[in-house]
Amino acid sequence: MSADLTFRQPIEDDHARVLAALGPWWGGLKGEAGAKERALLVPRLYFQHFTPTSRLAERPDGTLAAFLIGFVSQTDPDTAYIHFVGVDPQLHGQGIGRSLYEWFFGQARESGVRKVKCVTSPQNAASRAYHARLGFEVSEVLPDYDGPGLDRVAFTRSLAAERA
Amino acid sequence: MSADLTFRQPIEDDHARVLAALGPWWGGLKGEAGAKERALLVPRLYFQHFTPTSRLAERPDGTLAAFLIGFVSQTDPDTAYIHFVGVDPQLHGQGIGRSLYEWFFGQARESGVRKVKCVTSPQNAASRAYHARLGFEVSEVLPDYDGPGLDRVAFTRSLAAERA
Numbered sequence: 187m188s189a190d191l192t193f194r195q196p197i198e199d200d201h202a203r204v205l206a207a208l209g210p211w212w213g214g215l216k217g218e219a220g221a222k223e224r225a226l227l228v229p230r231l232y233f234q235h236f237t238p239t240s241r242l243a244e245r246p247d248g249t250l251a252a253f254l255i256g257f258v259s260q261t262d263p264d265t266a267y268i269h270f271v272g273v274d275p276q277l278h279g280q281g282i283g284r285s286l287y288e289w290f291f292g293q294a295r296e297s298g299v300r301k302v303k304c305v306t307s308p309q310n311a312a313s314r315a316y317h318a319r320l321g322f323e324v325s326e327v328l329p330d331y332d333g334p335g336l337d338r339v340a341f342t343r344s345l346a347a348e349r350a
Numbered sequence: 351m352s353a354d355l356t357f358r359q360p361i362e363d364d365h366a367r368v369l370a371a372l373g374p375w376w377g378g379l380k381g382e383a384g385a386k387e388r389a390l391l392v393p394r395l396y397f398q399h400f401t402p403t404s405r406l407a408e409r410p411d412g413t414l415a416a417f418l419i420g421f422v423s424q425t426d427p428d429t430a431y432i433h434f435v436g437v438d439p440q441l442h443g444q445g446i447g448r449s450l451y452e453w454f455f456g457q458a459r460e461s462g463v464r465k466v467k468c469v470t471s472p473q474n475a476a477s478r479a480y481h482a483r484l485g486f487e488v489s490e491v492l493p494d495y496d497g498p499g500l501d502r503v504a505f506t507r508s509l510a511a512e513r514a
Contacts (some may be wrong), residue, residue: 189374191508205497225391227498235431259399260421283396333369333389 191251191282193289196242200253201233204242204272207250211272228255228270239266239293241286254286258297266294268304287320295345302344302345305331305338315340355395355415355446359451363381364417365397368406368436376437387464392419392434403430403457405450418450422461430458432468451484459509466509469495469502481505 197203216223232240236257259265268290269322273283281349289341294302306313308327317322322341331338360368372388380387396404400421407416416437423429433455437447458466470477472491482488486505495502 202494202497222496222500223386223390226387227393229391231431231498232434235421235425235429237425239424255397257424259405260400261401265399267395269395273418292455317406330366333366334385336386338391338394 189324192246193243193285194242195237196233196239196240196253196255200242201228201230201239203250204228204233204253207253207274208272209311211275212221213275232269235252236269239290241289243282245287250274252282254290256290256294256302258294259297263298264300266290266297266299266302268302276343283316285326291343293343302346303341304342308337308339312338314339321323353406354410356410357405357407357449358417359401360397360404360417361401362394362397364406365392365394367414368392368417369437371417372436377439391511396433400433403454405453407446407450414438416446416450418454420454420458422458427462428464429463430454430463432466444469447480448484451501454505456507464509466507467505469504472501473501474503474514477491478503481507 205225208228212224213218213315215222227334230256236255236300239256239258241254247249253271255270256268257268259267265322268287273286273287274302291302302322304317304322307315314324318342320343321342325340325342327337329337334346362392367394369389372392373385376384376388378384396419402420403420403422405418408413409415418432419434420430420432423431432451435447435450437450456465466486467488468481470481478488483508487505489504489506491501491503493501495504
């Protein structure tokens with residue numbers, strides 16, 4: 187992995203920078219509607235209220251390289267959830283995403299969490315393969331999971347093995 | 351307040367019912383794009399991971415009357431956040447919304463929370479007045495708060511007075 191990245195807990199002021207990165211990193215997918223959809227998936231509240239289990243990577247010049255947003259379930263303290271992860275496409279293949287996930291697994295495990303969940307859209311085959319490589323079990327396609335027309339694939343990763 | 355409502359903690363299966371209610375309750379505001387926007391504001395994760403501080407009201411026939419979705423901040427345990435509240439317009443003016451907020455204040459206070467936050471869109475004058483009546487302090491309009499073009503007004507309510 188690129189050795190010159192700095193990893194830290196995000197702060198509220200990082201919200202606008204992360205949103206600004208989503209467009210280019212997702213290749214402007216679905217134009218203005220896509221940008222609004224991504225903004226609605228990452229409201230400011232995540233940068234206000236879920237920072238202890240979130241992480242951001244920056245280059246030496248301060249530009250954003252990657253981020254992960256997650257939280258511990260308040261319904262089931264055995265479970266943590268990764269809401270959104272992004273890595274600058276120019277830095278793909280260097281293990282930066284994996285290091286963010288593994289950091290999250292470690293934080294979660296310290297809090298007594300035993301499994302980590304997340305979802306992606308069924309069209310995102312790369313994300314499905316990526317999560318499988320990280321040890322996640324992949325569900326079938328779940329129709330209308332997040333609402334009408336918002337199908338999802340769900341992932342679950344046990345943290346139990348490493349705790350033994 | 352209508353005496354025949356049942357209040358309970360939501361479960362994951364309530365997600366689709368709440369989404370289905372948002373359209374009629376918001377008068378189909380902004381058509382299909384508005385429906386998708388509302389769905390993106392209330393993903394299933396809230397019904398999986400933030401149920402202890404969320405609440406749902408049903409009529410005797412099981413139809414949905416109102417709901418509140420909130421959580422305690424994981425960055426600042428002094429703070430709780432109310433993400434989304436809806437009351438069937440046919441039941442407005444009966445104090446159902448107020449009872450949901452007051453239930454949340456009580457839950458939050460028991461968890462050691464000292465202030466409650468939430469946001470609304472600046473166009474929603476009724477919501478601004480409503481929150482002021484509930485004891486929230488109202489901010490100025492915060493441009494691009496949740497992203498480009500997503501202006502918000504922020505509310506903060508102290509729980510300190512009632513704790514003295």
